[in-house]
Every structure is written in structure tokens, then in C-alpha cells.
Amino acid sequence: MSPIAQNVVYGSLVVAGLLGLACLIDLIMGVPFGGQTLYDILFIISAGITAYLGIDCLKEAK
Numbered sequence: 001m002s003p004i005a006q007n008v009v010y011g012s013l014v015v016a017g018l019l020g021l022a023c024l025i026d027l028i029m030g031v032p033f034g035g036q037t038l039y040d041i042l043f044i045i046s047a048g049i050t051a052y053l054g055i056d057c058l059k060e061a062k
Contacts, residue, residue: 001061013054020047 001009020043026033027040 006058006061009054009057013051016047016050016054020044020051023047 022032023040023043025031026035027037027044033040
């Protein structure tokens, strides 16, 4: 895997982690996004799927 593609995967992992963390905080406290429970759950699931795919891509590239 080229270094540029690897950096893109690492960037997507960071963004997925930050989005998942922000939605988890919103689910608990209702602060960043206004406490929309359904959207928080869907965003946490999508962040988890994105993280899984990024980790799988990095494992496959080795």
C-alpha cells in the first residue's frame, strides 16, 4: 500500500473515532448535537463500521 493511501486510512480512523466519541458524549449528555438519540446510535454504528473497515484494510495491506 502506498504511503498516501495508508495516510488516508489512518485519517479515516481518526475521523471515525472522533465522530464516535462525539456521538457517545451526545448520547450521554446531549451537548454537541442536541441529543438526537436515533442519529447518535446510527452514527456510532457507522463509526464502528468505518473503524473496522480501516483496520481490516491495514491488516490486509501487510
